[in-house]
Amino acid sequence: MHNRTTERLDPFFGRIERRDTLGPAERQALVDGVSAIEEATAGADLVREGDRPARSTLLVSGFAARYRTVANGERQFATIHVAGDFVDLHSFPLKEMDHSVLALTPCTLAMYPHEAIKGMTERLPHLTRLLWLLTLLDSALQREWIVCMGRLSAEARALHLFCELGARLAAVGLGQPDNYHLPLTQQDLADALGLSSVHANRVVQSLRKQGLLIWQAGQLVLPNLQAAREMGEFDERYLHLIKEPR
Amino acid sequence: MHNRTTERLDPFFGRIERRDTLGPAERQALVDGVSAIEEATAGADLVREGDRPARSTLLVSGFAARYRTVANGERQFATIHVAGDFVDLHSFPLKEMDHSVLALTPCTLAMYPHEAIKGMTERLPHLTRLLWLLTLLDSALQREWIVCMGRLSAEARALHLFCELGARLAAVGLGQPDNYHLPLTQQDLADALGLSSVHANRVVQSLRKQGLLIWQAGQLVLPNLQAAREMGEFDERYLHLIKEPR
DNA sequence: CGTAGACTTGACGGCACTCAAACAAGGTGG
DNA sequence: CCACCTTGTTTGAGTGCCGTCAAGTCTACG
Numbered sequence: 001m002h003n004r005t006t007e008r009l010d011p012f013f014g015r016i017e018r019r020d021t022l023g024p025a026e027r028q029a030l031v032d033g034v035s036a037i038e039e040a041t042a043g044a045d046l047v048r049e050g051d052r053p054a055r056s057t058l059l060v061s062g063f064a065a066r067y068r069t070v071a072n073g074e075r076q077f078a079t080i081h082v083a084g085d086f087v088d089l090h091s092f093p094l095k096e097m098d099h100s101v102l103a104l105t106p107c108t109l110a111m112y113p114h115e116a117i118k119g120m121t122e123r124l125p126h127l128t129r130l131l132w133l134l135t136l137l138d139s140a141l142q143r144e145w146i147v148c149m150g151r152l153s154a155e156a157r158a159l160h161l162f163c164e165l166g167a168r169l170a171a172v173g174l175g176q177p178d179n180y181h182l183p184l185t186q187q188d189l190a191d192a193l194g195l196s197s198v199h200a201n202r203v204v205q206s207l208r209k210q211g212l213l214i215w216q217a218g219q220l221v222l223p224n225l226q227a228a229r230e231m232g233e234f235d236e237r238y239l240h241l242i243k244e245p246r
Numbered sequence: 247m248h249n250r251t252t253e254r255l256d257p258f259f260g261r262i263e264r265r266d267t268l269g270p271a272e273r274q275a276l277v278d279g280v281s282a283i284e285e286a287t288a289g290a291d292l293v294r295e296g297d298r299p300a301r302s303t304l305l306v307s308g309f310a311a312r313y314r315t316v317a318n319g320e321r322q323f324a325t326i327h328v329a330g331d332f333v334d335l336h337s338f339p340l341k342e343m344d345h346s347v348l349a350l351t352p353c354t355l356a357m358y359p360h361e362a363i364k365g366m367t368e369r370l371p372h373l374t375r376l377l378w379l380l381t382l383l384d385s386a387l388q389r390e391w392i393v394c395m396g397r398l399s400a401e402a403r404a405l406h407l408f409c410e411l412g413a414r415l416a417a418v419g420l421g422q423p424d425n426y427h428l429p430l431t432q433q434d435l436a437d438a439l440g441l442s443s444v445h446a447n448r449v450v451q452s453l454r455k456q457g458l459l460i461w462q463a464g465q466l467v468l469p470n471l472q473a474a475r476e477m478g479e480f481d482e483r484y485l486h487l488i489k490e491p492r
Numbered sequence: 493c494g495t496a497g498a499c500t501t502g503a504c505g506g507c508a509c510t511c512a513a514a515c516a517a518g519g520t521g522g
Numbered sequence: 523c524c525a526c527c528t529t530g531t532t533t534g535a536g537t538g539c540c541g542t543c544a545a546g547t548c549t550a551c552g
Binding site for chain 3: 197198
């Protein structure tokens with residue numbers, strides 16, 4: 001099983017190795033820390049607001065979203081997660097979930113018991129800083145998202161999201177910045193962008209008409225990446241794709 | 247100086263002690279880690295996007311905001327920071343700043359060299375988890391803000407912000423949830439809520455007319471806290487004000 | 493072939509934006 | 523001591539992005 005596990009963690013290791021180097025002991029600890037590999041169906045909640053998880057969930061494959069529901073029943077995503085992302089590593093220090101995580105597609109998950117993570121923080125300071133770093137990368141995504149929600153038009157926000165997902169997926173070897181698999185519904189897009197599904201549809205159509213977006217059968221292409229990045233005001237600085245000692 | 251330092255760190259220690267207990271060695275390390283106390287004038291940038299700070303900044307007194315500027319020159323705040331908050335602790339693992347931090351009022355700052363923080367992560371695992379926790383609390387604020395920006399009306403968003411600031415300030419002993427000092431301009435409020443200053447003004451006036459807000463000479467009162475929390479959909483769960491081992 | 497889910501279109505309304513100007517209050521210099 | 527300037531707040535008029543409501547179309551699948 002450990003061989004298979006190692007293979008499955010490739011996007012995760014890729015995500016880390018784009019920012020720093022993992023030592024052998026650290027890599028081994030991350031392999032040994034996995035207590036189980038599980039599957040989730042699309043639409044299932046991986047964790048729920050109010051939960052006190054005893055383990056954290058690494059997304060091995062598929063797409064997931066952190067979200068909260070407001071009083072009138074609308075949903076808002078805070079982050080869309082891709083393979084290699086820890087969807088609830090923050091529940092290790094925070095203990096209680098203040099939001100839920102949803103599987104947007106069928107997902108494969110690697111589970112890390114909090115005891116195992118605690119062991120890493122006691123014995124491996126550098127790895128601890130890397131785990132910390134991973135949660136801060138999520139935080140950087142969220143900051144960027146706030147700026148987009150507050151100050152960009154719906155079209156620019158959509159372009160920004162598509163550029164971001166392309167950059168993040170390419171960084172873990174799952175596509176190219178301008179061409180990747182994105183099997184989400186327009187309702188999912190609406191929940192990410194803070195729009196109604198009707199308006200999300202109009203935004204998508206407008207981008208198509210402008211020749212900025214091709215998105216069918218779950219495959220997304222940005223025919224003019226340069227223009228998309230400019231109009232979406234996308235600058236990948238906030239992804240921190242720089243390899244250096246942390 | 248160390249006596250004065252300890253005193254000045256009271257809101258900071260308060261912020262931690264609301265979530266867990268600090269041991270004597272940990273407390274001492276946090277006192278010894280301070281390399282300098284500095285002052286900043288209102289309107290000054292404490293750190294700028296692109297900087298690679300060699301130290302992190304703890305806000306001892308005053309208000310500050312993390313922000314980014316978009317192409318048309320508008321600003322958007324990602325978080326408003328109060329006394330006791332580390333405004334750029336995340337620059338320790340992230341290395342490079344992906345946004346700027348602005349002093350909204352005159353501020354007093356305690357500086358922690360990254361070397362000192364690194365020392366803590368090497369020797370004090372529990373304190374490291376607490377520092378990690380502090381950055382995750384900021385992250386939780388940002389998630390909540392995304393939900394508010396995406397799904398709440400401008401009025402509800404304003405009420406949510408006022409409720410949040412009251413809860414956070416009260417948690418570090420700097421006011422009450424429904425009555426505290428908030429010396430911001432309406433332009434600052436607009437930058438926080440993602441509004442134009444004209445509309446921010448109209449929102450403030452509407453809340454005043456509804457008897458939900460008194461805000462003059464920098465003093466803010468929520469005469470009907472219950473109603474404000476309901477209309478702003480404020481639930482303090484995401485502040486994680488629970489004392490337990492981390 | 494029927495049904496369910498996703499996507500699309502149209503009509504209409506309101507929240508929040510822009511532009512523009514007036515008002516208030518505090519600070520500064522003559 | 524007053525004229526003036528700066529910063530912040532307030533008000534009005536007109537516009538447009540995006541929301542709601544309501545159908546209708548398309549595709550996959552049983």
